[in-house]
Structures are given as C-alpha cells and as structure tokens.
Amino acid sequence: MDRCQHCEHAVAPEAPYCPACGQPRMLASLLAPRRRPAWQGTAWRAVAAVGLGWFLVVACVAFLRESKALRVARGAIEIGQIQPADAILTRFLGEHPEDDEGLFLASRAAVRLEDLPRTADLRGRLQEEDADRLEELDADIRGALDASIRTRACSAQLLLAFYDETDALGETFHPAVLGAMQQAVRRCLVSEKGSSGGELTMAGLVKRKVDPSFVEETFRVPLRNALDEGRYDEAELLAVEAALISTDAGQAMDPVLSHVRGRVEASVAHLEELCRAISSAPESPDEGGRCFPASPPSLTAVTLDGWGHRLTYQALAPDEDADDSCSPGFELTSLGADGRETDEEDTSPNADITCRFDGRRRLLGLPDSFWRRQP
C-alpha cells in the first residue's frame, strides 16, 4: 500500500485518487507496477506471428512482382492512353534499358504514336534481348499500322506521307502497310467525298513503284462487290478510275465486268430478235396499218433477257382518229438485273434497253457504251 502525499492516508497503488482526501495521484497510479495478464503474452505472440507472416508475403510480392511502370503502362495502352504510357516507359527504360517487357511495351506505344523510327529502334533492341517476343510484337505493330491507316482521312497527302514513313520499319512490314493502304484506298474510292483522295493515293503509290498487281487487286475487289450488290454506277466509276491510273489495271477489270457485259449483250440480242419477230409476224395483218395485240404475244413468254427475266411488252395507244382500237405499234423493255420496274433508271445497266416499233420502223434504245464494250 502507498501513502497519500497530501493526507498520508493508506491508498492502493493503482488508485488514481486518494480515497480519504480525494486528491489526484495519477502519476503514481500510472507508474504502479502490476502483474502482466496471462492472455497478453499469448496475444502478443499471435499478433507478432501474423505480422511477421504478413510482412514476408509483402516482401515476396515487393520483389517478385512485375514493375509498377510496366503494369501501369500496359493498362494505359489497353485503354488508349498512349501518351502517358509512353512517358512512363521512356522513364522506365532509362533505368532498365534491357528489360524485354519494357522494350516490348515501349514499341507498342511508339507505333501507336506513329513514331516509326523509334519503333524500329526499340524493335531492334528487343530482337537483341528476346527474339522470341518479336513475332508477337510484329503482329501488334501490323495491327497498329493497319488501324492508323484505316482511320486516316481520305487525303492522298496524309496517306502517302504515312506510307513513306513506314519505310523506317523496313521490308518486314511492307506487305502489311500495302494491305492497309489498299483497304484505305478502297474505302476512299467508294466514299462520296474521298474518291479523288483514293484515286490520288493510288496514283502516288503507282509512282512509288508498287507492284502493278497491287493496283489491279485494289480495284478488283470493290468492283466485284459493287457488281454483286447491284451498284452498277459505282462499278463503272471504279473501272474508269482504274483505267485512268493504269492502262493495265483498266484492262485487268475487264474479266470482272465481262459477265455483266455478256448479260447486257444477250439482253440486247434477245430483245432485238423478239422485236423483229413480233413486228414481222405473219399473223399481224397489214390492212391500212398494222394492228398489234394489247396483251403480250406468246413469244414474249419464252424469250428471256440476259438476266433470265421476261421482257415486258406494251402495245402503243391507238390513234385518236382511228375507228377501231387497233394498236399501231408496241414497245419491248428489259427491266434489267432486278427484273422489276424501278424509279432509278440507271440501277441496272440494261434497264435502258428498249425496242419500240411504231408500225414503220424499229427504234432500239441501248445502254451506256461502257457496258457494251467487249474486251
């Protein structure tokens, strides 16, 4: 027992106040020795064990995990934050110039920033450090170049400037770049505002000595698509542009056009033949003027145009001063590829083909000469 320093009364050592005089004795109370509780030793040991285990886990994570710069940069590239990723990687490579993952990611960032000389440099360094990753990187670079060219506006200046810059990457990527340029030119050629850009780009590529087959292939696919989808105006435009850029390319389009031209020729021939047959048929009496039936004669049922559709027959209206309702002539029409009447006259190249017989002569309406040209 202690004694109170004020009243000398006996007081328990851990009591913060004297029970007799009520004066505080907190200092003595705080410093009073006491027995350590048994549970505390166990608890402290458990806490220390957990803390040590946790610390070991942290230490392992700290030194075995990939660098934060690489993790952050990879995430940034994935979400399109290329500029920050590039800054992080440039700093990282300053400290770790031979880190293959750093070089790999920096190449990815550089190609997306269209810094192609640096991309080539980083790729070369990666090749020295870890050639196994080169294939993966090259595929990524190809994809990035493709995306970069595809998203460019239909401007010959922009497209050709980028094409020239890709020389820095070497021959490895030339086919991929040409493929992307081909897609870009095709896109431009069929667009309303970019056709001249596409044409000029292709002319620029021809000047840069690209393989002639490249020009042909560039036009062949969209031309075939345009024909298959019935966009005959666009097909005609593409074929004309190909011929303007290169005579060989223009000629190379002929095989693609030949089956349509063949159908047009067949339509013209069948129409002409049917027109002649109806106009000179013996059952058409000539008694002061011919008289043609109002309904299609039987011949029209068996004669088809080049597209396999029946030709339409229409009797001309009788003269107003004539006594009877005799039709003095008729008109035969091929409705073209779709076999239907349409407001868009030039949807199909042989929608214009008609043969009109007015009782005295036959007038043949022919399609655009482009579609009748033979190779």
Next chain:
Amino acid sequence: MSEMAFRSDAEEPTWVPPVEQILAYLHGGRIFTETLPHLARAVLVLEGLGFALLWLSSWGPIFRDFERWRLVGATLVHFAFIALAYVFGRIAWLRSRHLRLLPPGESVALHSLPILLRTSAELAFVFSVSMAVRLFFMPSASWPEALPGGTALGWLSNSAADPVTWFGVGAGSVVWVGLWSVLGLVVAYALANAIETYLAIELNTRNLIREDDHGPLSTL
C-alpha cells in the same frame, strides 16, 4: 404523545421532484464521472472499428501503388499506424477511467477539466505524430522508382528526389508536431496544473480552517 409521534412520522418528506433530481445530477458533476467516460469509450470503440476498416482497405492502394523497397517501407509505416492507434486508444481508455473514478463533490467539473485538457492534448499529440510518420516515412506513389536514389532512400522520405518538396514536406511535418507539442501539450498541461494547484490550495485552505476550528492552528 403517541399521536404526535405518528403525525411526525407521517409528515416525513420522502419525495424529490424529478427536475430537482436532474439538476442535482448536473450540479454534483456526476455527468462528468458517469456519462462522459461511457460516451468516450463508445466513441472509441466506433473509431476503432472505423480505423480497422480504413487500415484494411488501405492495403489495396498500397499494393497497387508501391513496389520493391517502397512497398516494404509502406508496409512498415502501415504497421506503425497500428501501434499509434493502440497508443491513442489506450490513452483515451485510461483517461476515461480517471474521469470515472473522480471523487464526488461540489467541484467535479473543475476536477474533470484538467483531465479533459490533458486527454485532448495527449490525443492530439499522438495524432500529430502519426501524421508526421505518414508525411516523413510513407513513400509517395507519384515518386517513380526509376529516379536516381529511388531504391535505397525512396521510402525514407516522401519525395527525396526533389529537395524543395522534401524540405517543404519535412518543414510541414515539423510544424505539425511542434504546434501540437507546444500548444497542445505544454499549454494544456500548464492549464491543467494551474487548475490542480488551485484545487490543492483550496483544499489546504479548507483543512487549515478546519484545523483552526478544532485545535492546532488556534494555539499559534
């Protein structure tokens, strides 16, 4: 006589109105010795839970933002926060006990004031120390590992790569600790001592008067 005695017993007052009871509760200062300690401990438990949640949830950013030596450093600092939180809680617990055991009397409020002053100063001091630890020793996530000196000293200061920033942060920490040490501890402790001295004088004076009434002093 017996009738008078019966009347006297029957008229013995036993009832204390409730408002008077409440007023007596306040006047006697029992609110300080009974309510405040329980309230303080309840708040402490809630704060402890909040701290535990914050402490656990901070591991995510620590693992995300730091690596190598700086992750080790951040872990050590994070563990240090547990020790500081324990000290914080233990101080609050002990001081609430001091408040609870305060002897009853007319001037309980005056007796409790030094305890409250000391408690607030001590808790503010521990808090400022933890802030200083955070500012001085917690590595900065924005400070790249790749910079020169980044691996060895990186986690020892907030931004050692930039001396101006380091000085600014260091000075800021010193001001924090100094402010709370001087204003909090010294001033609050001085005030507490002054009050305690006043109360001791008051007690001594009362004892002297009592002794004067009963003997020794009157003989002088």
